[in-house]
Amino acid sequence: MNFAFSEEQDEFRELLRRFVEERWPVAETRRLAETDAGFDRAVWKQMADELGLQGLAVSEAHGGQGFGMLELGIALEELGRQLAGGPFLASAVLSNFALSNGATPEEHAEFLPGIAAGTSISAWADAPGLAVDNGRASGRVAWCIDAHNADLLLLTTRGGLIALDPGADGVSIVAAKATDLTRKYAHIELAGAPVRKLGVGLDPDAAAVKTRHQAVIAVAAEQVGAAAHCFDQAVAYVKERLQFGRPVGGFQAVKHRAADAYAVVELARSAAYWSWWVAANDGAELGEAAHVVKSIASEAARTAAYENIHLHGGYGFTWEHDAHLYYRRAAANEVFQGDPVAHRAALAVELGVLVAG
Amino acid sequence: MDFEDTPDEAAFRAEVAGFLDRNLPEGGVRYHDMGTMEEKARRQREWQLILHEHGWSVPTWSAEWGGRALTPAKNVIWRQECDRVGVGEGVLNGGLSMLGPTLIAHGSQEQKERLLEPTARGEILWAQLFSEPGSGSDLASLATRAVRDGDDWIVNGQKVWSSFANVADMGFLLVRTDARKPKHQGITYLLIDLHQPGVEVRPLIEMTGGNHFNEVFFSDARVPVANQVGAEGAGWGIARTTLMYERSSIGSFSVLGHFERLRDLIRERGVPVDAVTADELARLYVRARSLDLLNKRVLTKVSQGQVPGAEGSVMKNEISDVMLAAADIGIRLLGEDALAPGHAYEHDFLFAPSMHLGGGTEEIMKNLVAEQVLGLPREPDAFKGKPFDEVPRS
Ligand SMILES: Cc1cc2nc3c(=O)[nH]c(=O)nc-3n(C[C@H](O)[C@H](O)[C@H](O)COP(=O)(O)OP(=O)(O)OC[C@H]3O[C@@H](n4cnc5c(N)ncnc54)[C@H](O)[C@@H]3O)c2cc1C
Numbered sequence: 001m002n003f004a005f006s007e008e009q010d011e012f013r014e015l016l017r018r019f020v021e022e023r024w025p026v027a028e029t030r031r032l033a034e035t036d037a038g039f040d041r042a043v044w045k046q047m048a049d050e051l052g053l054q055g056l057a058v059s060e061a062h063g064g065q066g067f068g069m070l071e072l073g074i075a076l077e078e079l080g081r082q083l084a085g086g087p088f089l090a091s092a093v094l095s096n097f098a099l100s101n102g103a104t105p106e107e108h109a110e111f112l113p114g115i116a117a118g119t120s121i122s123a124w125a126d127a128p129g130l131a132v133d134n135g136r137a138s139g140r141v142a143w144c145i146d147a148h149n150a151d152l153l154l155l156t157t158r159g160g161l162i163a164l165d166p167g168a169d170g171v172s173i174v175a176a177k178a179t180d181l182t183r184k185y186a187h188i189e190l191a192g193a194p195v196r197k198l199g200v201g202l203d204p205d206a207a208a209v210k211t212r213h214q215a216v217i218a219v220a221a222e223q224v225g226a227a228a229h230c231f232d233q234a235v236a237y238v239k240e241r242l243q244f245g246r247p248v249g250g251f252q253a254v255k256h257r258a259a260d261a262y263a264v265v266e267l268a269r270s271a272a273y274w275s276w277w278v279a280a281n282d283g284a285e286l287g288e289a290a291h292v293v294k295s296i297a298s299e300a301a302r303t304a305a306y307e308n309i310h311l312h313g314g315y316g317f318t319w320e321h322d323a324h325l326y327y328r329r330a331a332a333n334e335v336f337q338g339d340p341v342a343h344r345a346a347l348a349v350e351l352g353v354l355v356a357g
Numbered sequence: 358m359d360f361e362d363t364p365d366e367a368a369f370r371a372e373v374a375g376f377l378d379r380n381l382p383e384g385g386v387r388y389h390d391m392g393t394m395e396e397k398a399r400r401q402r403e404w405q406l407i408l409h410e411h412g413w414s415v416p417t418w419s420a421e422w423g424g425r426a427l428t429p430a431k432n433v434i435w436r437q438e439c440d441r442v443g444v445g446e447g448v449l450n451g452g453l454s455m456l457g458p459t460l461i462a463h464g465s466q467e468q469k470e471r472l473l474e475p476t477a478r479g480e481i482l483w484a485q486l487f488s489e490p491g492s493g494s495d496l497a498s499l500a501t502r503a504v505r506d507g508d509d510w511i512v513n514g515q516k517v518w519s520s521f522a523n524v525a526d527m528g529f530l531l532v533r534t535d536a537r538k539p540k541h542q543g544i545t546y547l548l549i550d551l552h553q554p555g556v557e558v559r560p561l562i563e564m565t566g567g568n569h570f571n572e573v574f575f576s577d578a579r580v581p582v583a584n585q586v587g588a589e590g591a592g593w594g595i596a597r598t599t600l601m602y603e604r605s606s607i608g609s610f611s612v613l614g615h616f617e618r619l620r621d622l623i624r625e626r627g628v629p630v631d632a633v634t635a636d637e638l639a640r641l642y643v644r645a646r647s648l649d650l651l652n653k654r655v656l657t658k659v660s661q662g663q664v665p666g667a668e669g670s671v672m673k674n675e676i677s678d679v680m681l682a683a684a685d686i687g688i689r690l691l692g693e694d695a696l697a698p699g700h701a702y703e704h705d706f707l708f709a710p711s712m713h714l715g716g717g718t719e720e721i722m723k724n725l726v727a728e729q730v731l732g733l734p735r736e737p738d739a740f741k742g743k744p745f746d747e748v749p750r751s
Contacts, residue, residue, distance in 0.1 A: 001366065001430040002359045003650075003657035070358060235731050250734035252720075255727035262726060263671050270650035271643075277358050295643045344639035345632065351642060353620055354635035 003273065009074060016078045019051060024084035026229075026322050029182050032086070033325075036175060037149055038184035039086025047088070048118030054092040055116030062112035069214070073221040073276035080225025083182040083329055087121045089218065090146035095122035097214045098154045102161035102207035103198040111152065111163075123150035125188070126212065126337065130157045136170070136192045137162065147186035148175040155195075156211060160204035162195040169193070180332035182325050213290040216337050217275045220290075220297035223333050224272045227265050227297070230304035230326050234258070234311045241313075254311065261307045268293070268300035291347035295340040301330040360653075362434070369431050373413075373438040380407050381442055388447040389704060394568065398482060398524040401447040405479030415453060415477045422461055422473045429656035440611040448521045452476040452483035454606040456529045456548075459599045463546075463587050472548070484525035484551070485603070486516040486573060487596065491750050493518075494721050496531070497540045497593055498750055501575065503532035503547065508582050510534075510547060512555070512575040518715075522558045522571040525551055529599065530580075531592055536746040538590070543745055546592035548584040555579065565707040600717065601669065607716050608672030609652065612645040615683035622690055622701060634686065641682050648675045667729040670722040677712035677719065684709040 005013070023043050032038050047053040057072045058064025065071075072093065079085035092115060099111055099122075114120030125144040130137055137155075147153060153164040153171075166173055170193035178185045199207060235258055238249030248254055275289035283289070305327040309316040316323045334340065348354035362370055384390070386404045391397040408414040409423075416435055418424025427435060439445065446453050457476050460469055475481045492499040501514025512532055522528065528549045535543035551558065555578030560568045587595045619638060623630060630638070655668045687702030688695045695702065713719040727733040740748045 001362065001433065001653060001657070003654045004661065005358060235733070239733065246737075247734055249727075250737070252724070252736065255731075255733050256720070256723045258731055258733060259671075259723035259726040262731060263675060266668075266671065267644070267647035267651055267675070270654050271647040273358065273654070274360065274650045277360055291639075292643050292646050295640070296647050341636060344636050344643065347642065348635040348639040351616075351620065351639070353623055353630060353638045354632070355629050 005070070005074070009070060012071060013074045013078060016051065016053075016075060017081070019047075020078055020082050020084050024079075024082055026082045026084070026325065029083045030322065030325065033181040036184075037086070038146075038182075039149070044086065044118055052116075054088065054118040056092065057096060058092075058112050058116035059108075062108060062116055064112070064116040069217065069276045069279035072218065073272065076218055076221035077225035077228075077272070080222030081229040083226065083325055086184070087123070087146040087149050089183075089222070090123045090150070091115055091121045092118075093218045094124040094145070094211075094215055095152070095154050097211045097218075098124045098156060098161055098207075099198075101210045101214075102156065102202060102204065104200070104202070107198050114151075120151045121146070121149050122152040122154055123147045124154040124156070124211075126208070127155040127157050128208075130155060130190070132157050132159055132162060132195060132197075135195060135197070137164070137190045137195045138170075138192055139190055141188040141190070143176065143178070143185045144188050146184050147188050148173050149184060153188065154198075156208045158204070159197070160200075160202070161198040161207065163198055164190075164193055164195050178332065180328045182329050183332065210286065212337055213286045214279055216290040216294045216343070217272075217279050217286075219333050219336050220268075220272055220275065220293040223297040223301035223330065224265075224269050226326050226329060226333075227268060227300040227304040230301075230308035230323070231258075231261055231265050233323075234261070234304070234308040238311050248311075257307055257311065261304055264296070264300045264303050268297045271296045288347065288350055291343040291350070294338065294343040295347070298330070298334040298340045301326075301333060305330045366430060366434060370434045370438065373435055374441075376411060376413065377438055377442050377444065380411065381444065382407075385443045386445070386447070387443040388445055391447070394448075394521070394524050398448050398521075401449055402479040402482070404444070405449055409478045414479070415457060418457060418461060418473075418477070422457075422469065423477050429660040433653065433656060436609060436611065440614060446606075448482060448524060449479050450606065451485050451521065451525075451529070452479075452481060455485060455599050455603050456483050458602045459529070459595060460586065462598055463595045465586075467583070468548075468586065481527050482521065482525045484519045484522035484528040484571075484573070485599070486519050486522070486528040486530040486549070487599075488518045489515060490517050494718055496596070497544065498745075498748065499531055499533060499544065500750065501530075501532050502536070503534050503545065503580070505534075505582075506579075510545075510580040510582065510585065512547070512549065512578040512580060514575055516573040516575075518561075518570045519558075519573050520570045520715075522551065522573050523560050523568070527551055528573070529586075531596055533745065534589055534592075537744045539742050540740075540745045540748065541593045542590055544592035544596070545589050546586040546595045547580045548586065549575075549578060549580045550584075553578060564710070565704065603716050604673050604722075605669040608669040608676060610676050612648050612676055612679050613642075615679055616642045616645050619683060619686055619690065622687065626690070630690070634689065637682070637686055641679065641686065644675070644682070645679050648672065648679065651675075667725045670717070670725045671730075673716060674713070674719055674722045677709075680705065680712050681709045 055064030060066040123146045125141045127141045130139040170191045172189040175186045241248045271293045275293040278289040309323045349356045415424045416427045503510040503512045530547045530549045534545040557574040559572045684705040
């Protein structure tokens with residue numbers, strides 16, 4: 001048993017933290033929230049050219065770095081601290097998972113190099129309700145992350161993964177304002193849109209399940225980063241803010257809130273690192289890891305975001321303070337791919353204490 | 358990062374499992390299943406001798422003192438395998454996990470040579486004699502006094518909540534040797550023989566209806582100076598070592614077992630659980646699983662030479678919460694059967710409230726985390742620097 005990251009992984013984290021703090025701090029995320037795209041193409045290109053970030057978990061054969069979920073987890077955690085990354089999650093993570101699990105090697109060779117280079121942006125959504133017939137799809141897919149920024153749309157349907165050209169006839173993508181200001185969302189309307197079926201010959205259900213579990217684990221990594229940032233900010237503030245002639249962090253009620261938040265953040269971090277390891281090793285516990293981490297990381301992100309607001313007093317409740325951005329993101333992540341209650345129900349079934357259905 | 362056993366760890370696991378399976382006595386060594394306190398002491402000691410013969414009595418101690426200096430990872434494996442067959446330290450916990458490591462760190466060579474081996478064998482059963490009627494959370498305010506008489510300390514006063522003192526041979530005892538100094542500075546750490554006329558142990562009945570802790574009264578009890586650990590007046594620092602070991606011992610209790618017991622109960626009863634209870638069970642599992650992982654993360658840090666610090670306090674509080682939640686769910690799974698004396702969750706339900714008290718209360722643990730891990734200001738002490746005998750006490 002060894003629960004430590006390698007030296008290279010630690011160095012990668014350092015490098016990335018510096019990069020994100022310099023080029024994409026939360027202040028920048030806030031500025032970008034006012035734009036349609038929600039990201040800066042120049043920084044996106046630097047992410048690709050200087051760090052190879054978009055290709056982090058794409059194989060070298062397709063122009064990526066060939067790393068796995070451990071490195072991807074580090075990246076998501078660090079981006080999560082500043083709510084940064086824009087379409088990184090949609091393209092380099094979720095679409096990458098969907099293609100890796102649900103497309104053939106030829107299709108990998110076709111789509112992954114562009115994603116890895118950052119020259120093509122892809123968006124993915126789970127769309128089990130979509131009607132696909134004779135190479136045409138109709139229906140609505142709501143709240144697809146970064147769909148309006150995408151050059152390629154990937155949808156996981158009942159029959160398997162399909163690819164769409166966002167510019168094709170019958171495809172309409174409408175950017176949607178969301179409570180979460182720090183990520184871009186869009187609704188997709190399909191009216192007989194031409195689609196291409198991917199992964200012919202693969203087991204669509206197995207691919208879909210695996211993609212969902214990996215997606216949950218990836219988002220939980222972001223949640224841990226965001227939670228840790230909120231927590232650090234709250235603790236730093238209560239050490240400085242004086243009331244009654246002393247730092248408010250000296251009052252026991254405040255100390256205990258901090259100690260409680262610390263516990264849940266560290267529990268979530270522990271579960272997250274384990275879940276990355278399970279995913280990196282294609283472990284049999286992938287489902288369990290996804291359910292566990294979704295539950296505890298959601299709790300950590302919500303708790304830390306709330307405590308950050310609360311411990312900043314009135315200032316924490318202002319528009320100007322970043323605390324609400326994290327609070328909003330925490331809620332969005334919480335309901336992404338099944339809320340914690342749904343995941344605990346699935347876990348209870350898996351553990352044999354609840355009968356399915 | 359790797360959660361699998363290395364080949365070396367796998368071999369170690371097999372060795373431990375093999376040893377336990379071959380040697381475990383009929384009926385096991387489960388604290389709660391071993392009858393009266395005397396029975397518990399007798400059977401725990403029998404088992405400890407078997408462990409000792411095979412070199413397993415104190416696996417975490419250094420090799421110099423009969424241990425195996427297990428790496429944190431192997432210690433996890435050792436405990437997992439012990440949990441699997443239901444073996445714990447029981448009444449020997451004080452000697453094996455508190456006093457032993459404290460002596461190794463702070464005892465004199467002569468004390469180590471004289472006391473460690475019989476402690477490892479289970480021959481000396483130890484009680485922790487720290488808390489007093491007037492000093493619990495504020496342990497450093499303790500008032501039991503000792504004065505020098507030639508080569509002896511003469512002890513007068515009272516301790517309370519002393520686990521296993523009614524079957525113990527010796528106690529690790531904190532006494533005040535200088536009441537004119539501020540409270541932390543006048544404390545001395547002694548090892549007292551409990552089999553002497555000046556010591557009286559009175560069992561206390563706990564809210565479970567059982568007994569494991571006691572009051573201990575000292576009237577002119579004697580402790581030879583050879584049994585003073587560290588310097589006169591240096592007892593507080595040494596006590597902190599003991600408390601750190603105590604908390605990390607509590608913090609290493611198995612947590613996932615609480616979920617598994619509930620699952621077994623559900624299977625046994627064959628009644629499907631409702632969605633709300635299922636959510637609580639899953640919540641418990643998530644917490645326990647994450648806690649188990651946090652423990653492993655801390656152990657990895659320790660194996661890389663970092664100091665464990667106050668993480669043990671996080672763990673102790675979290676384990677207490679898991680036990681409270683498990684008992685709570687257990688009661689509700691049983692329904693009206695939870696009224697019947699001796700039911701499956703009666704003991705856990707009644708015992709659970711002690712978890713947030715013993716070894717330092719929930720509030721004190723949170724203070725430690727906030728101050729020592731997060732660096733928040735210390736609790737104000739209105740009497741800081743004042744001599745002990747000028748501070749009000751209850
Ligand atoms: C099962 C069990 C076994 C034990 N075994 C032993 C043993 O073997 N040897 C031994 O020496 N002791 C033992 N103890 C004693 C234990 O360490 C004390 O009970 C504990 O430290 C609390 O002290 P107290 O009981 O005096 O409570 P108090 O300190 O009087 O606390 C009363 C309440 O006030 C709260 N409180 C106190 N101070 C503060 C503060 N600064 N901030 C916020 N809240 C505060 C506490 O959290 C608690 O809720 C045992 C206790 C139990 C329950």
